[in-house]
Structure formats: structure tokens, C-alpha cells
Amino acid sequence: MEKKEREKKEGREGKIGEEVQRERRQLVLATARSSVIELELEVGDEGKVDGQRFLVMMSNCSNQKARNRMDKSKDHVCIDFDEQAESLIGKFQTLPPLSKDCCIYQVPPKIRMLNETLYTPKMVSIGPLHHGREELKPMQEHKLRYLQQFLQRTCVSTKDFLKFIKDKETDLRNCYAETIRFGSEEFVEIILLDAVFLIEMFLRSIPEFQSLDRIFTKPGKIKDIVLDIVLLENQLPIFVLQDLFNLAKPALPKRYNGYSLSQFIRVFFEYFNICQALSINETLIDSYFSKAKHFVDLLRLCLQPPKHDVAERQPDSEAVPNVTKLHQAGVKFKVVGSKNLLDITFNKGTLDIPKLTIGNMTIHLLRNLQIYEGLHCDALPSDTNYMNDYNVILNRLLSSSKDVELLIHMGVIDNLILDSEGVSTLFGELSKDATVNHSNFYYLGLVNDLRNYCKSPCHKWKANLKQKYFNTPWASISVIAAVIILVLTFIQAVCSVLGLH
Secondary structure, eight states, X not given: OHHHHHHHHHHHHHHHHHHHHHHHHHHHHHHHHHTTOOOOOOOOGGGHHHHHHHHHHHHHHHHHHHHHHHHHHHHHHHHHHHHHHHHHHHHHHHSOOOXXXXXBOOOOHHHHTTOGGGTSOSSOOXXXXXXXXXXXXXXXXXXHHHHHHHHTTOSOOHHHHHHHHHHTHHHHHHTBSSOOOSOHXXXXXXXXXXXXXXXXXXXXXXXGGOTTOTXXXXXXXXXXXXXXXXXXXXXXXXXXXXXXXXXXXXXXOGGGTTOOHHHHHHHHHHHTTHHHHTTOOTHHHHHHGGGOSSHHHHHHHHHOOOOXXXXXXXXXXXXXXXXXXXXXXXXXXXXXXXXXXTOOEEETTEEEEEOEEESHHHHHHHHHHHHHHHHHSOOOTTOOOHHHHHHHHHHHXXXXXXXXXXXXXXXXXXXXSSOHHHHHHHHHHHTTTOOOOTTTOTTHHHHHHHHHHHHOXXXXXXXXXXXXXXXXHHHHHHHHHHHHHHHHHHHHHHHHHHHHO
16 A cells, blocks of 8 residues: 555656656747757656756856847947937038028918918919929929019129029028028029019019010919918018019119019009908008018018007906997997008997908918917017917907808908808917917907996996897887877876866
């Protein structure tokens, strides 16, 4: 019995030993496979000691290989860091210097993706940012023709024009916030062709220069080109246009002798209703031309409203009553045609609003002006983002289609292309990315006055009475007749009482 139990015990131990050996063999095979070595290990009952020794040897070997790989890896990393550091230092030398003169920007992707067509030229590229796009290449032939005809109006040669642009290349590149990847020769040619194209466009706004013109005689084409030249990404610095015009001294019809470039630009802007789209006084074009950096900047300067006194209280712009609520509170709306578009004022219950024409040009200008203002104008207490604040206040006033319809009825809004809901949505989108600086919001005083007026119960009572009972002549007559009848009835009753006594 004891012998059988001893044999069973040894059998169990043998099985356990075999399982241990099997696990060890699997470990060895796994280690060998990681080193791309395939081994077959067979350990019998007599080879237990050799198998264990082999495991120890393989373990030591694997550890040594791992240490060698780590040492090599360390050396390799050090070499990579040295090369990478040298590469980065070399890239520093290729960085263009930052310039305080940059004023032409690309629209941020998060804004562009909402409606790319409002920021991308459809017909012509002006400047390097959109040069070379396939759909704009057909206009290159027109640019060459314009240059050819411009050279016929001047004594300056093409070579002299190219040298002139080359001398200003650094200043021109500094005007763009993005690095211009074109080489010097191509960049100079782009600037010359585009600058002359613009100058010729302005000259051809007078009838004497419009004969045999393939652009001005095509209304659909010229409208798209006019929209293209007021896009933020499609700008040339004004100084290069002015200097080229002064250098060329182009021959002009007698009645235009002595005209400056700014005067031709003013005629062009009037001819294509650019100023009318934003209710800009055309004479301001000449006044601000020398200060402007490009056409978008010129329009912004012309739109600067008069300075207001800083309001004492700083309300939340969200709390501005909309047009419907103002109307219910008795506020009157008055159209002001000659004032600055942004100069909205409130005085003695009347809200003076300059007329706003909603057309294609207006929408493009409002969007590009706001983006330019956000990218270029310093957010300092002394500088107000007028376009940003204008879009915000109109979004609050026109919170629904009913508000828009009310202002259309009052003659404040002239809606040419959108429905009432579309106008409300337009200003909602414009103010979506707008930031309200409560310490410097241009319409703070206006918001305070409107809120205080709407709080008065007396104003609401009078407005309710007028809108319900005196809204038409017939309603007024009916109310007056009712009052007269009521008074006569009262008198008759009094007389009857007196008669009885």
C-alpha cells in the first residue's frame, strides 16, 4: 500500500514537473521568437538539470541583448537630437521678419467654411493670395490687354515699371500677413499686372475710355469683378497704385486733366454703387485716401461714426429691446438718409436710423469689413470695433422677421435680394463670431436710453392707446364719435336729473 501511494505521489510530482517544464519550454520559445530564433527543446526525465541551465543561459543572453539594444538606442536618439536641433536652427534663418505694416489677411478657416463664396474671388485675382487659381486664369488675358493699353497712355516703359515694383518688393511683401511663396520675378509681375489692371478699371469708369472694352460692356462680368475687388483677401496696398499712377502720368481727356487717382476711384465707386451700399458720403473717399492701406480699409475709415461720450452703465447687449418691443413701447422710427450708416441715435422717443439697403454688395462689404476689423484693429480702449458693434446691435434689434418687416414698412430697410427672415438671419450670422467689449461698446448709451424708455408704464399706455384706437383715420373718427356720444349722454342724464328736481 505504501509503495503504491509512493508511486502515485511520484507520478503526481512527475506530472507537475512535466507541466513546469512545458511552461518553461513555452517561455524559452517566446523569448527565442522575440529574438527571431526558433528552437525546439526536448527535456526528458534525465535532462532536467540541463534544461534549467539552458533557461538561465537564454535569460542572461536575452538580458544582454536588451542592454545592447538600449545602448544603441541611446546613441541613436542622441544623434537624432543633434540633427533635429541643427535642422530647426536652420529653419530659423528662413523665417521672414514680422512686419508692423501687414494689413492684408486671409480669412480664418472657421469663418470661411460657413460661406466661402463671400470671401473668395469669382472672376479676378488681385494680389498674390489667389493668383494661379484655375477658374481665375481667363482674366490674365484681360490683364495683359489692359497693360498694353495703359503703356500707350504713358511714356514710361515696361522695364521701368518692373524696376519700380522691384524696388518696393520688400514693402509690398510686408503688407501681407501670410508669407508669399512666389519668387521675386513672378511676384513683381503679379503686382504690376494687377495694379495696372485696377488703375485701368478706374480710368474706364469714364465714358471716353470704355470703347472696345470686353469687361465694361458685359454687365454680369463687371458686377462680379466689382465684388471681387472689395474682398479682404483680394487687395493691393494703395501706396503702390498711387505711386504707379504718379509715375505713369497717363494721358487723360481734357476735362479730366489734373484728376488724382482718388478722384477716379471715387467716380468708380459712385458708378457701381459701392458707396451707396453703405450710405457713404462720396467726398470722404478723397479725404481718407492718403490714410488708407487698401480699399477695405478705405471704406472702414469712411464709415467711422462720430465719437460718443462713454456711458456710465454697461448693460448686457443681449438685453437690447427688439424693434417690435420698442414699437409697442411707443418708440418712433425715423429714416435718416444723410447720416453715417453706423450713427444710430435716440432722442425724445424717436430712434434715428440711417437707411440700410440689403443687396449683394452690402452683404459682401459687411462681412469683409467685420473680419478685417477683427484681424487688424487693436483691441484697445481707445479703438472701437465699429462694424462689429453695428452688426451686434442690428442683430438685437432685428431678432425676428416681424422686426424686419416693421422697419421695411417704416422705410428704414430697403430689401433687394432677401426675404424678411433672411435679413434677420444675416445679422444673426454676422454677430455669431462677434465679441462685445462691454467697456467699449459703441452703442452703450443707446442701449441705456432704449431700456429706460421701455420701462416707463406711461409710454406703454400711450403707445397701446394710439396703436389700438388711433391707428387709422377711421378708427380715430370712431373713437372721437364714441367719446362725443358718451359726453352727450352724460349731459342728457344730468339734465334729466336736474329737471326732476
